[in-house]
Amino acid sequence: MSFAPTPPELLARARADLRMGVPVVLTGADGSGALALAAETLTPARLADLRAMGGAPVLAITARRATTLKARPYDDDLARLHLPPDAGLPWILAVADPADDLEMPMKGPFLAYREGSADLHRLAISLAKSARLLPAALLLELPDPAGFAASNALTHLPAALVAPLMTASPHPDPVVSARLPTEAAEAGRLHIFRPADGSEEHYAFEIGHPPRGEPVLARLHSACFTGDVLGSLKCDCGPQLRGALAQMGAAGAGVLLYLNQEGRGIGLANKMRAYSLQDQGFDTVEANHRLGFEDDERDFRLGADILKSMGFTSVRLLTNNPRKIAMMEKHGLQVAERVPLKLGETAHNRAYLATKAAKSGHLL
Ligand SMILES: Nc1nc2c(ncn2[C@@H]2O[C@H](COP(=O)(O)OP(=O)(O)OP(=O)(O)O)[C@@H](O)[C@H]2O)c(=O)[nH]1
Ligand SMILES: [Zn+2]
Helix, strand or coil, X not given: CCCCCCHHHHHHHHHHHHHHCCCEEEECCCCCEEEEEECCCCCHHXXXXXXXXXXXXXXXEEHHHHHHHCCCCCCCCEEEEECCCCCCHHHHHHXXXXXXXXXXCCCCCCCEXXXXXXXXXXXXHHHHHHCCCCCEEEEEECCCHHHHHHHCCCCXXXXXXXXXXXXXXXXXXXXXXXXXXXXXXXXXXXXXXXXXXXXXXXEEEEECCCCCCCCEEEEEEECCHHHHHXXXXXXXXXXXXXXXXXXXXXXXXXXXXEECCHHHHCCHHHHHHHHHHHHCCCCHHHHHHHHCCCCCCCCCHHHHHHHHHCCCCEEEEEXXXXXXHHHHHHCCCEEEEEECCCCCCCCCCHHHHHHHHHHCCCCC
């Protein structure tokens, strides 16, 4: 019998630690080890402690961010930057956060490491992303990682156990469902799904009693607090959400998945950072890249997993996004039909919708 946390539980803990500014210890299969902190939640005190340990701290950023800073991403998808001896917290934050790029451009040259393995740096960045923080982490090599983690009561993540979880679908388990009459349909039922790795819960709103053996009218809606709740005019999410529900209500059957993948998977704080950059003149895709993210960080396997666990095998998918269709089919759900969903164009979101069509392949 063991009460030791399982790998998904360790992952959940590590995310919470990084969000709080607590370091975690990472170990590689080759016996290497590093202390890792998220740049966004780094404090002056922790930075001073890290400096006091000696060694050569490394600031890991994504290749997207490195390109904006004109630093060399020798590791393909990321760059490992040397931390200059006089670099303090403002320097680290300016590298991680593009907010002041235009006003106070970061001046290189940045010294990027190319020797050694970048595996732990890559893991630290994906942990920061999955904690919905800026994708940048400070790492310091440790000679005795397990001992250091134990003596400082830090979460210790062996990469061999945790890295596969970062790329797998979290397979959310059903928790509970209850009847929920709504404006769109009196015969509504809300199902809650919870992933084992402590990441966000997701919801399925089932309208009527769609037969499991037939293609179900379905929508994969990604959370958009600004559009869904506040009625933002910058995107088309609110009208799409209500339009999809109305269409399912009129048909008497359907399933709307409400996936908590705010900001195409970067989280609301990062989405607001992207909105600030958009106010500086960057479009929705450029803003994500300057922050260090890909255009779209969502994992649509989640949607396929939830629909399959509800017993569906085929969908009539309400979407304009070809990636959603491809991911459904790749993960075992047949897309019998694409049902276009074109609603809510405003003067404010016209450029946003045009960018999605031009750069992200959205169907018009
Ligand atoms: N990062 C970022 N996310 C945004 C921005 N505007 C809206 N979003 C997010 O984009 C997602 C919109 O998702 P969906 O409604 O699934 O839209 P879609 O990928 O265009 O696909 P369909 O609507 O199915 O055609 C939500 O998570 C929003 O929060 C933006 O400017 N930047
Ligand atoms: Zn939106």
